[in-house]
Amino acid sequence: MITGSFPIEALSAYETPFYYYDMSVLRSTLREVTSQMQIFDNAVVHYAVKACAAPEILREIAKAGLGADCVSGGEIEAAIAAGIPASRIVFAGVAKTDKEIRYALQQGIFCFNVESQAEVEVIDQLAAEAGVVASVCLRINPEVDAHTHAKITTGMAENKFGIRMQDLEEAVRDCTRRQHIRFLGLHCHIGSQITDIQVFTVLAERLNTLVARVEALGVPVEHINVGGGLGILYEHPNHFPIPDFQSYFATFARSLQRRVGQTVHFELGRSIVAQCGNLMTRCLYVKQGTQKRFAIVDAGMTDLIRPALYGAFHRVENLSCPDAPEQVYDIVGPICESSDVFVEGYSIAQVHRGDLLVMRSAGAYGEVMASRYNLRRLPGHITSDDILTA
Numbered sequence: 297m298i299t300g301s302f303p304i305e306a307l308s309a310y311e312t313p314f315y316y317y318d319m320s321v322l323r324s325t326l327r328e329v330t331s332q333m334q335i336f337d338n339a340v341v342h343y344a345v346k347a348c349a350a351p352e353i354l355r356e357i358a359k360a361g362l363g364a365d366c367v368s369g370g371e372i373e374a375a376i377a378a379g380i381p382a383s384r385i386v387f388a389g390v391a392k393t394d395k396e397i398r399y400a401l402q403q404g405i406f407c408f409n410v411e412s413q414a415e416v417e418v419i420d421q422l423a424a425e426a427g428v429v430a431s432v433c434l435r436i437n438p439e440v441d442a443h444t445h446a447k448i449t450t451g452m453a454e455n456k457f458g459i460r461m462q463d464l465e466e467a468v469r470d471c472t473r474r475q476h477i478r479f480l481g482l483h484c485h486i487g488s489q490i491t492d493i494q495v496f497t498v499l500a501e502r503l504n505t506l507v508a509r510v511e512a513l514g515v516p517v518e519h520i521n522v523g524g525g526l527g528i529l530y531e532h533p534n535h536f537p538i539p540d541f542q543s544y545f546a547t548f549a550r551s552l553q554r555r556v557g558q559t560v561h562f563e564l565g566r567s568i569v570a571q572c573g574n575l576m577t578r579c580l581y582v583k584q585g586t587q588k589r590f591a592i593v594d595a596g597m598t599d600l601i602r603p604a605l606y607g608a609f610h611r612v613e614n615l616s617c618p619d620a621p622e623q624v625y626d627i628v629g630p631i632c633e634s635s636d637v638f639v640e641g642y643s644i645a646q647v648h649r650g651d652l653l654v655m656r657s658a659g660a661y662g663e664v665m666a667s668r669y670n671l672r673r674l675p676g677h678i679t680s681d682d683i684l685t686a
């Protein structure tokens with residue numbers, strides 16, 4: 297079995313389960329993003345903090361000059377603490393609390409991605425109280441099918457996100473009438489783990505129509521935010537560690553009709569951090585069931601919930617005995633839930649008690665979604681920099 301490259305000896309010193317972030321993968325990914333986005337003369341990538349908020353990762357992203365897309369006061373705090381200037385932070389989310397809105401106004405963030413007219417009204421009032429003007433982009437639900445997992449689709453008519461297309465004109469007019477609101481532009485986000493790049497062409501074309509409708513009101517659209525969603529190849533972390541940012545940005549460059557001076561914003565999360573993250577775990581027991589052979593590991597759905605929640609696939613590798621003959625296992629965790637299964641009927645180099653296993657491509661929506669169910673400790677993380685400096 298081909299495995300990624302891992303400093304096994306150094307990693308063996310840490311108590312499993314834990315996340316291991318390979319900073320060289322992150323740095324190469326960031327170099328590729330910042331280079332490919334140059335196809336636009338005026339683009340900003342706001343990293344979606346919800347994907348991974350480990351401080352070391354956020355600091356590296358800040359150093360690369362990316363902004364942040366935050367969905368809570370806590371994420372705004374984390375982004376600022378990591379060195380991302382408030383002027384490069386957007387605040388999204390279907391229901392921001394008054395406390396969070398006040399905090400964001402105080403920090404002077406770049407803009408709010410607003411999801412309803414009622415929210416515009418609240419932001420207007422709170423901005424008036426604070427004596428400031430809040431910049432907003434309206435998040436429109438563009439009814440574009442992202443062709444991805446139903447649980448991570450956001451831009452369809454049945455989803456709770458965004459403002460209905462039919463309410464666009466009214467919402468824009470409402471913004472322009474308010475004293476403490478400055479209308480900046482439009483925002484869309486249609487879903488995550490999108491692997492069919494054509495979907496982004498459809499989104500861009502839909503945005504062209506929406507922008508034209510706003511301009512027909514005599515209101516300029518200074519910013520277009522196309523959201524995130526670029527998928528990664530979970531099956532092939534060794535062969536394709538860096539997503540195809542070139543095609544991604546080129547698709548928008550080709551399809552979006554841009555006006556002079558207009559800025560295009562992206563909110564990439566998964567594609568930036570997924571492949572640099574790995575969940576390290578050890579096999580506790582190998583057990584023969586009536587029908588199946590189980591490799592029971594010390595990581596559970598509390599550490600990586602994606603397989604249980606979305607049926608997501610993460611490649612598993614046996615780092616202790618990579619060259620052993622392969623055997624078929626269900627790789628499962630220790631949690632008292634039948635859904636605590638990472639992968640079923642999986643062929644992997646023969647596993648023994650104590651073997652160090654790695655679950656790949658777990659940097660996005662891995663550690664951040666961990667819970668303390670069963671009163672387990674949170675997995676925590678180390679980075680390749682920690683190992684180099686140890």
Ligand code: LLP
Binds near residue numbers: 346365487488489
């Ligand atoms: N912008 C908005 C408004 C979002 O809701 C999201 C993700 C992003 C950007 C970043 O999308 P990305 O580039 O990472 O696809 N927990 C799920 C994924 C949930 C995505 C939520 N929104 C998973 O593990 O697959």
